[in-house]
Amino acid sequence: MxxxxxxxxxxxxxxxxxxxxxxxxxxxxxxxxxxxxxxxxxxxxxxxxxxxxxxxxxxxxxxxxxxxxxxxxxxxxxxxxSQSAPRRAVFEPTAQPDRPTIEWNRVIGQRYSSQVLPEKPSDWQNYPYRFIYGQADYTLFDHHNWRLCALQALGKKDFSDVTSDYYERDDPELVKFIALYTLPRRGIFARPEEILVTLGAQNALWLCAQILLTQRRTAAMENPGYPGLRAILEQTRCKLIQAQVDDEGIVYEGLPEGVDAVFATPSHHCPTNVTMPLERRQGLLDHARKNEYVIVEDDYEFEISFAKPPAPALKSLDSEGRVIYVGSFSKSLYPGLRLGYVVAPEPLIRELRALRATVLRHPPGQIQRTVANFLSLGHYDALVARMSQAFANRRTVMRGAIAEHGLTVAQSDTAGGSSFWMRAPDDVDIEETAQRLRTLGVLIEPGHVFFDPKDAPRNFYRLAYSSVEASRIAEGIRLIASQF
Amino acid sequence: MxxxxxxxxxxxxxxxxxxxxxxxxxxxxxxxxxxxxxxxxxxxxxxxxxxxxxxxxxxxxxxxxxxxxxxxxxxxxxxxxSQSAPRRAVFEPTAQPDRPTIEWNRVIGQRYSSQVLPEKPSDWQNYPYRFIYGQADYTLFDHHNWRLCALQALGKKDFSDVTSDYYERDDPELVKFIALYTLPRRGIFARPEEILVTLGAQNALWLCAQILLTQRRTAAMENPGYPGLRAILEQTRCKLIQAQVDDEGIVYEGLPEGVDAVFATPSHHCPTNVTMPLERRQGLLDHARKNEYVIVEDDYEFEISFAKPPAPALKSLDSEGRVIYVGSFSKSLYPGLRLGYVVAPEPLIRELRALRATVLRHPPGQIQRTVANFLSLGHYDALVARMSQAFANRRTVMRGAIAEHGLTVAQSDTAGGSSFWMRAPDDVDIEETAQRLRTLGVLIEPGHVFFDPKDAPRNFYRLAYSSVEASRIAEGIRLIASQF
Structure with a gap:
């Protein structure tokens, strides 16, 4: 024919x-x-x-x-x-259920869909004033070298390394780099056996929570704190303590006896950006030792510290192996990458690895190798340097605009990061403000998602400068201020 | 200087x-x-x-x-x-714990490291007679087009699609392809809202088990069956029923009342490769309706059916939305890819998606888009056709060698697949045989890992032909036969 x-x-x-x-x-x-x-x-x-x-x-x-x-x-x-062309049988579906007749309310044994996560419109990139957090900036990314590193990872030479199914190890090139180059910059010394690669920091925190917690155990998290962590801890059904946060980070004195694991962001508190000073760190570690709990340190965004030199990680002060360290590459590369890691004593890594094998086997080999290449050739740090420069500039512009329009910053000065933690007047419900601002092309992040939902103030918000051009910041801030 | x-x-x-x-x-x-x-x-x-x-x-x-x-x-x-060269602070670790002083036995709340998984040596590729299952064959893979598709996924045009962090959706290109092209070949009609992309079939099965099961519920799995599934089900602490398997797949008549979810591989039973005939399928669905349980269908390896035309999926006969379908791209591409999907009614997909968001957010965007490109351009099916041809040839050679050396195949004839399920004489402990064979350069897979550990026979084994050259099969089989 x-x-x-x-x-x-x-x-x-x-x-x-x-x-x-x-x-x-x-x-x-x-x-x-x-x-x-x-x-x-x-x-x-x-x-x-x-x-x-x-x-x-x-x-x-x-x-x-x-x-x-x-x-x-x-x-x-x-x-x-071709006579030998690939063919596929196509079957007519015998039955096309119009609507399922199953009572899913009965069949579903455990529900997870009630969690609260920060929301952003899926077309956020079309908004001119996008003060939203944690998305990659197209204009700063090093597309060229990233693609070259991906190509190399997909080459014939690395084929068996990236295609194999393995549970018992990660990409040795990536783990070696983390041990030899990344961790020393945080003051951490670790052997490859003490490192587990995860599908982003979220996955790392989740794995740790599964191993450390049960319904009979107690965990503490910062309030305000990272909502993704709150969802994780609530799902473990452990007893969850909301720890207070002040200008120096988590306040450990108020923690009740019997707490088993404390989750904290000492280098860069989420969402207020404060860095815990050395004295508080020492105090926290002493308190942990005395009360026999472990600390899970989420060291997200430590790299973006353009204003002051970064402090070493809490784990660098840990002589007992009491601190479990979580790092991520997704923050500086892009969130859709999904690559992070846990550093912890071997007995714990062994359990984390076994659980990871059941849940997802391992993070894709080609992603691990691509990042290893990008790190090894210095492109990663060059990218971070470029981002830091751009962020420093944007922050200066933003600080000026915030002062000019009389908005209130709700944090002390920080080493860097990519956002300001803000407070609106007490009588403002910032969610309503955020809805109105959307129609003006402005995206902000209402802050209630970071708080214990039982007692969340409605007038905090986060303004990130990681995805907004410097030239648009002043007008965006003016529009926000016009709402109060 | x-x-x-x-x-x-x-x-x-x-x-x-x-x-x-x-x-x-x-x-x-x-x-x-x-x-x-x-x-x-x-x-x-x-x-x-x-x-x-x-x-x-x-x-x-x-x-x-x-x-x-x-x-x-x-x-x-x-x-x-450069004066502005990227720099990093390097901190001396203040404390280098020689050995952790924490009692990890006390700190670890839940253990996962006892699971049994098939083992292979990490240098399996150096063995000449590697009858092991599920690894990519370097000689058959389409490196060229795979790399082109990856490059395209990493291009500036797709940047925001692959780099964004999203919980509420997957790559629309991949989901569209699955709905329009992949599922119709299995006789399944599904809307994009009924599809969730997962980190491989393992992750899909894990997510389903978490949602469907609790400590008070009952699940059934095939015995012998997929060990990765057994680990998942044991971890849910549900009541676990070992369902008998015969020449037509899972035997549902023996299932006790009150079972909530049955996990099965109707198209291609793991590990015996048998295909469930239509009559048994209808019977299973009727039984499920009568006893009000759901069926999780793991449709792994359906594509490799070179001997007979493939049967449509069990889900194609399902008029109630009672069958939850699990598919995978990792089998035909490579296991380290980690990409699979679940097809299920929307209320279930909503819960699976919410749980996935807590555990790992989403499978990396660049992997999703790379596979979408590879599928869309027809390279995927061309690869499957090439693999099927090679596997058909290897199977013929292997069947001949098995007959010549008097080994016993423990399965009925099948539509294809990539392995033979074998039985050694009753008094043989195949693990010992496998150890001896390793020293001769032969890798086989002892079969006990597929059985309920309480009652696992020691004389079954699996011989895969997906990673061994046709020219080496005869000698490998001769070496195996020499051990009995």
Whole structure:
């Protein structure tokens, strides 16, 4: 059969090149049985004319389809669907349930959908004044070298390293780099056996909580603190203590006896950005020793410290192995990367690794190797340096605009980071303000999600400068101030 | 200061090019404070002479370091460490715990390290007769197009899609492809809202188990069955029923009343490879309806059905939304990819998604988009076709060798797959045999890990042909037979 050019039409929403769209149409048509072995394809001349694309585009697409054995070529007579082309059975669904007849309320044994997480519109990038936190800045990212590092990770040389299924280890190149280069910068000495790679810091915190906590145990977290952690701890059904936070970080004196694990962000408190001073750190470690609890240190964003030199990690002061350290690469690269790690004594790493194997096996090998390459060649630190420079500039602009418009910063001075923690007048419900600001093109983050939901103030908010151009900050702040 | 060429030495174990090794030495030297701003680098002539590499290699490395601002160039006077080069504080660890003083036995609340998983030596690829299961075959993989698809996923155009942090959705391109092209081939009709992308099938099964089961609920799994699933179900502390398996798959008649969820592999039972006939499928669905349980269908490896046309999925017969379907791309691509999906009614997907957000947020965006591209251009099915052809050939060779040497196949004929399920004489402990075979360069998989550990026979084993060349199969089988 001769396939008519009319069988081809271009989808304006197709993601990819014209050549790829032709490959897509032909291969999926063959797989679905619309085009059959022996069918003759339109000549490149006819198809290019019909689609309004260049003839070479069609020829290149046919060439690719040839090498995947979808097509074969019979010299001057043209291209045909190959007799040995990949085929797939397509089954008509016997039953298409219009609506499920199962009572899911009864079937679902455990619910998780009630958790509160910071929300952002999915088209946040189209807002001009996007004071939202933790998204990659397209203009600062090093696309070129990141792609080169990914390509190398996908090369034939590294194939078995990145494709194998392994539970008992991680990418040795990445673990070596973390041990030799990353951790010393935080004052931490660790052997490879004491490091576990995780699917981002969230996954690291989750794994630690599963191992350390049970329904009969007690955990403490900072209030305000990281909402992703609150969801984790609530799901363990442990007893959860809300620890107070002041200008020096978590206040340990008020912790009740019998607490088993304290989760803290000493270097850069979430969300107020304060750094815990040395004296408080020593005090916290003494308190932990006396009361026999362990500390899970989430060292997120330590790299972005452009204002003051960074303090070493809490774990660097830990002589007992009492501090479990959580780090992340997603913050400085991009959140969709999902790569973090835990540093802890071996008996704990062994359990974390076993649990990780059941839950997800391991973080994808190609991501681990890509990051290892990017780190090893110095691109990572060059990127962090570029980000720090940009963030320092944005912060100066933002501080000026905040002062000019009389907004209130609710934190002491910090070493850096990518946001300000703000307080609106007491009678303001910031969620309503945030809704109104959206219509003006301004995105801010209401702060109640960081607090114990039983007792969350409504007038705090976070203003991040990691995804907003410096030139737009002043106008954005003016718009926010106009709402109070 | 002039940096002497002696500061450079090449590591013969370095993974990467000579140029990259020079970039690594310089960037890490600067970051660690061994080289300081203003220091002059060896000339490309001197350094190339010292290292025994070409001068252009050094020049290219210096050029890359220039663009990352590690170096600056002062015309004819050469290269210097940049005044604004990325720096990092390095802290001496205050405390280096020789051994942790924490009693980890007391601190660890929940243990996971006792699970039994199939083991393989980490250097399995160096064994000539590697009858092990589920590893990617280097010689069949389409490196070229895979890398192109990864490159495209990492392009500027897709940047925000792959880098964003999102909980509430997956890559729309991947989900669309699964709904429109992958599932119809299994006879399944599903809307995007009924699909959740997971970190491999293991992660999909784990998520389902968490939602469906509690300590008060009952699950059934096949015996023998998938050991990764057994670990998952044991960790939920539900009541676990071992369901019998015969030549037609799981035997549902023996299931006790009150079972809440049955986990099965109808299309391709693990590990015996049998396909459940239509009548048994209808019976299983009727039984599920009558006894009000849900079925989790693990449709692993359905694509590798070269011997007979594949049967549609059990879910295609499901008119109630009672079957939860688990699929995977890792089997045909490579296990280290970690990408699978769940198809289920929306109320369940909502809970699975919320749990996934707490545990790991989402599978990395760049992996999702790379697979979407590879699928969309037809490369995936071309790869599966190539694999099927190779596997069909290897299976023929293996069947012949097995017959010639009088080994016993413990399964009925199957539609395909990548392994034979085998039985050694009753008095053989196959683990001992496997140990002896290793010394002969032969890797086989003892079968006890697939059985309920309380009552596991010691004489079953699995012989996979997915990672062994056809030319080596006969000799490998001869060596195995020589042990009985």
């Amino acid at each position: 001769q396939i008519a050019p009319d069988a081809f039409f271009l989808d304006p929403h197709y993601k990819g090149s014209l050549q790829q769209q032709i490959q897509h149409i032909v291969s999926q048509g063959i797989l679905a049985g619309r085009f059959n072995p022996g069918d003759k394809l339109p000549s490149s001349r006819k198809l290019s004319h019909h689609l309004g694309v260049s003839r070479i585009t069609v020829t290149l697409a046919y060439g690719e389809l040839l090498s995947d054995d979808y097509l074969c070529s019979r010299g001057r007579s043209g291209y045909f669907v | 002039q940096i002497a060429p002696d500061a450079f030495f090449l590591d013969p174990h370095y993974k990467g090019s000579l140029q990259q090794q020079i970039q690594h030495i310089v960037s890490q030297g600067i970051l660690a404070g061994r080289f300081n701003p203003g220091d002059k680098l060896p000339s490309s002539r001197k350094l190339s002479h010292h290292l025994g590499v070409s001068r252009i290699t050094v020049t290219l490395a210096y050029g890359e370091l220039l663009s990352d601002d590690y170096l600056c160039s002062r015309g004819r006077s050469g290269y210097f460490v």
